[in-house]
Amino acid sequence: MENVRTENRDGILWITIDRPKVLNALNAKTVEEIAEAFAAAKRDDSVLAVIITGAGEKAFVAGADINELAKMTPVAGKFVSEQGQNVFLQIERFPKPVIAAINGFALGGGCELALACHIRIASEKAQIGLPEVTLGIIPGYGGTQRMARLVGKAKAFELICTGDRIGAADAEKIGLVNRVVPADELLSVAEELAKKIASRSPVAVRAAMEAINHGADMPFEEGQLLEATLFGLLCATEDMKEGMAAFLEKRPAKFPGR
Numbered sequence: 001m002e003n004v005r006t007e008n009r010d011g012i013l014w015i016t017i018d019r020p021k022v023l024n025a026l027n028a029k030t031v032e033e034i035a036e037a038f039a040a041a042k043r044d045d046s047v048l049a050v051i052i053t054g055a056g057e058k059a060f061v062a063g064a065d066i067n068e069l070a071k072m073t074p075v076a077g078k079f080v081s082e083q084g085q086n087v088f089l090q091i092e093r094f095p096k097p098v099i100a101a102i103n104g105f106a107l108g109g110g111c112e113l114a115l116a117c118h119i120r121i122a123s124e125k126a127q128i129g130l131p132e133v134t135l136g137i138i139p140g141y142g143g144t145q146r147m148a149r150l151v152g153k154a155k156a157f158e159l160i161c162t163g164d165r166i167g168a169a170d171a172e173k174i175g176l177v178n179r180v181v182p183a184d185e186l187l188s189v190a191e192e193l194a195k196k197i198a199s200r201s202p203v204a205v206r207a208a209m210e211a212i213n214h215g216a217d218m219p220f221e222e223g224q225l226l227e228a229t230l231f232g233l234l235c236a237t238e239d240m241k242e243g244m245a246a247f248l249e250k251r252p253a254k255f256p257g258r
């Protein structure tokens, strides 16, 4: 791949967006490569969690590539928006946890990429926003939908309609990021979190993610039914037997992931 680096380190897949000269802006090729990286990770049983970050000191991703956007026709605009939405939905629906390690600017499409991840850890230097209205467009990779669902409509209206970016501490206050850490600790904190999740029962983590992800789009009672069904299924797994036995025998569990 040209613009995306991947590295599997002990079951944690690192995906690094690597176009630092343009602050890791997402051109079409990069979006395609992100999709490829996730498709490969989905097939790879050795991957237990994913961390996505940006190359260089300055940016996570500073948005869609404005050089490409500037030339876009209406038909291409709709198509490219839908394509990106599909890729980001693939991330949101990814069966293993995806952590965004936000190391700097996460703007426009970069903010939308972070929003599609399951957990967001931000460096103190992160600046997050959806500045599309300053360019005469709106977020097109799911940002209007995910931002409102994550921080509530009032905050989403303010952020999206002003196009202002906010610092990491303010992002944490409104629930836009899970946690803020010093810049030099960002990657190790993200890795520690990914490793902790990877040490839990993979089938239980997957079921929990499915319940949260799909339940959010369902009426409450149907969401509860999904939860109960997944709970029942887990009772048939080796992971469940091992988890319970390990607790009763006062030893750490060794989950087979089945």
Ligand code: CO8
Residues within 6 Å of the ligand: 021, 022, 023, 025, 026, 062, 063, 064, 065, 066, 067, 069, 077, 078, 080, 081, 084, 105, 107, 108, 109, 110, 131, 132, 135, 138, 139, 140, 141
């Ligand atoms: N696209 C292309 N190039 C970019 C982008 C970008 N999004 N962001 C930065 N760059 C380039 C700059 O042009 C500059 O290039 P050069 O060195 O050749 O001049 C280089 O990166 C470094 O940037 P700056 O010199 O501007 O660095 P500063 O530290 O002065 O500023 C900022 C950093 C504040 C991040 C500034 O670069 C900036 O405002 N960038 C644009 C941010 C933005 O508006 N992002 C939103 C883009 S729109 C979008 O994301 C829509 C998503 C939905 C698309 C749906 C598909 C149709």
